[in-house]
Amino acid sequence: MLAHSPNGLMIRKLESIFPLSDEERQVLSELPIQVTAFRPDQDIVRVGDHPFQCCLVLQGFTCVYKLTAEGKRQIVAFHVPGDIPDLQSLHLKVMDNSVATVSPCTLGFIPHETLHDICNRYPRITAAFWRETLVDASIFREWMTGIGRREAYNRMAHLLCELKVRLEAVGLVEDGTFDLPITQAELADAVGASTVHVNRVLQELRADGLIRSKGTQVSILDWAGLKAAGDFDPLYLHRRRDGNA
Amino acid sequence: MLAHSPNGLMIRKLESIFPLSDEERQVLSELPIQVTAFRPDQDIVRVGDHPFQCCLVLQGFTCVYKLTAEGKRQIVAFHVPGDIPDLQSLHLKVMDNSVATVSPCTLGFIPHETLHDICNRYPRITAAFWRETLVDASIFREWMTGIGRREAYNRMAHLLCELKVRLEAVGLVEDGTFDLPITQAELADAVGASTVHVNRVLQELRADGLIRSKGTQVSILDWAGLKAAGDFDPLYLHRRRDGNA
DNA sequence: CGCTCCCTTGATCGTTCTCAAGGCCCGTGG
DNA sequence: CCACGGGCCTTGAGAACGATCAAGGGAGCG
Numbered sequence: 001m002l003a004h005s006p007n008g009l010m011i012r013k014l015e016s017i018f019p020l021s022d023e024e025r026q027v028l029s030e031l032p033i034q035v036t037a038f039r040p041d042q043d044i045v046r047v048g049d050h051p052f053q054c055c056l057v058l059q060g061f062t063c064v065y066k067l068t069a070e071g072k073r074q075i076v077a078f079h080v081p082g083d084i085p086d087l088q089s090l091h092l093k094v095m096d097n098s099v100a101t102v103s104p105c106t107l108g109f110i111p112h113e114t115l116h117d118i119c120n121r122y123p124r125i126t127a128a129f130w131r132e133t134l135v136d137a138s139i140f141r142e143w144m145t146g147i148g149r150r151e152a153y154n155r156m157a158h159l160l161c162e163l164k165v166r167l168e169a170v171g172l173v174e175d176g177t178f179d180l181p182i183t184q185a186e187l188a189d190a191v192g193a194s195t196v197h198v199n200r201v202l203q204e205l206r207a208d209g210l211i212r213s214k215g216t217q218v219s220i221l222d223w224a225g226l227k228a229a230g231d232f233d234p235l236y237l238h239r240r241r242d243g244n245a
Numbered sequence: 246m247l248a249h250s251p252n253g254l255m256i257r258k259l260e261s262i263f264p265l266s267d268e269e270r271q272v273l274s275e276l277p278i279q280v281t282a283f284r285p286d287q288d289i290v291r292v293g294d295h296p297f298q299c300c301l302v303l304q305g306f307t308c309v310y311k312l313t314a315e316g317k318r319q320i321v322a323f324h325v326p327g328d329i330p331d332l333q334s335l336h337l338k339v340m341d342n343s344v345a346t347v348s349p350c351t352l353g354f355i356p357h358e359t360l361h362d363i364c365n366r367y368p369r370i371t372a373a374f375w376r377e378t379l380v381d382a383s384i385f386r387e388w389m390t391g392i393g394r395r396e397a398y399n400r401m402a403h404l405l406c407e408l409k410v411r412l413e414a415v416g417l418v419e420d421g422t423f424d425l426p427i428t429q430a431e432l433a434d435a436v437g438a439s440t441v442h443v444n445r446v447l448q449e450l451r452a453d454g455l456i457r458s459k460g461t462q463v464s465i466l467d468w469a470g471l472k473a474a475g476d477f478d479p480l481y482l483h484r485r486r487d488g489n490a
Numbered sequence: 491c492g493c494t495c496c497c498t499t500g501a502t503c504g505t506t507c508t509c510a511a512g513g514c515c516c517g518t519g520g
Numbered sequence: 521c522c523a524c525g526g527g528c529c530t531t532g533a534g535a536a537c538g539a540t541c542a543a544g545g546g547a548g549c550g
Contacts, residue, residue, distance in 0.1 A: 074390035140385035145319035148437025192393025
């Protein structure tokens with residue numbers, strides 16, 4: 001399996017939540033993917049757009065965000081290599097959110113037509129993509145309960161737990177350490193807090209011995225403690241290895 | 246079209262977001278649906294369950310909720326007649342949230358097996374159900390940005406706008422008036438606020454001449470004003486009539 | 491070497507929570 | 521018919537989490 005090719009990455013990610021047959025892997029590995037590099041903070045698609053293709057993250061982090069009338073931003077999701085941030089656009093023709101790069105990114109683009117075609121011929125691939133959008137929705141639910149009912153300290157811990165688990169699925173964590181090229185302002189937009197408060201919360205997490213950070217590298221020092229602080233149960237990520245079918 | 250039959254209601258709701266052919270309508274109208282009555286505040290499925298069927302709301306309101314370790318509840322969605330609150334369970338075998346009745350309800354149940362069978366034979370019905378789950382996800386995104394970035398007053402206005410539009414799609418609004426059998430405590434769990442604060446916010450909305458309420462009946466007195474207060478743009482509901490494909 | 495972006499810190503303000511209690515409506519039972 | 525009880529709504533007051541405002545410091549880059 002070409003884990004370093006765009007297709008191999010996508011397959012690896014899909015397989016972390018859905019079992020694929022050899023034939024299905026083969027079909028997916030032959031999908032034409034057009035690769036493009038992006039700088040940080042570039043919009044990929046915007047609210048109101050009618051995309052004709054989906055975007056696969058190959059390197060870097062992207063985010064899905066919405067703006068309020070007052071101009072405040074809420075990041076509703078981060079996406080890491082292997083993810084498809086706008087997979088929904090396959091069936092929702094108008095974007096109700098924007099997608100942007102957070103760090104420098106390499107992105108792959110796949111035309112809707114190609115995806116529709118492959119879905120028509122391989123119902124189980126339809127199911128795999130559908131399932132991927134359902135896991136995204138599950139993450140939305142989890143974030144929402146965090147923002148609505150947990151304090152900022154716990155939300156931040158939760159976010160770090162989630163990113164660690166998701167990055168692990170694509171081999172981007174070593175010894176509890178991973179690269180997190182996300183500014184505190186962006187973390188703030190994600191957890192629904194102010195930049196200042198996020199800064200203080202991160203200091204607390206460090207002071208409590210849960211994490212350490214050096215530049216954009218984050219190390220989890222106390223996984224059990226961080227999970228407890230974040231009230232984190234990976235069930236909602238619906239990974240196959242957690243006993244989810 | 247039997248708009249009063251369980252199947253007719255489901256079809257009407259689906260058609261508000263997805264165009265169906267005569268044949269597809271026919272197939273859906275023949276789905277066997279087992280109808281059961283529920284009292285208020287009854288769990289229909291719980292976190293950790295492995296459901297073998299999906300639940301269609303026929304009468305009343307249901308909610309999807311999650312609990313934090315501290316026992317706080319976040320309602321992440323309300324569902325009204327025509328909706329399928331646990332459609333996700335078709336592809337996510339373990340429930341990551343619970344579903345409960347809010348008011349007295351009539352619910353219809355459809356085995357997963359039946360749904361999978363129909364999806365295999367009618368790819369466009371697959372697409373319709375997939376799309377329904379995508380619209381649910383879009384609503385999660387919108388709620389999340391509200392909870393994260395809007396104040397309680399605006400969130401409450403937004404929620405009322407959304408319910409009005411969704412109830413309209415199934416013919417449950419007359420002259421801007423609809424039945425809202427949801428307690429203030431439940432509204433609080435949905436907008437991520439305390440019961441006390443929701444009470445005050447509702448008083449403000451009434452004082453501002455935006456709504457009126459009598460018992461469980463809510464009347465929208467100033468639709469434009471309520472939309473403005475809620476920063477409400479129905480785009481995210483992806484109804485066909487809003488120019489969404 | 492200076493600019494810009496990001497992180498950090500201090501102080502004040504405010505939305506919202508929590509605690510506590512009183513009132514209303516309505517169904518139940520005597 | 522009326523007393524009782526239990527939800528649910530309402531109100532008040534104090535506390536807290538977190539926002540906002542303001543400013544300084546560090547690191548990378550041209």
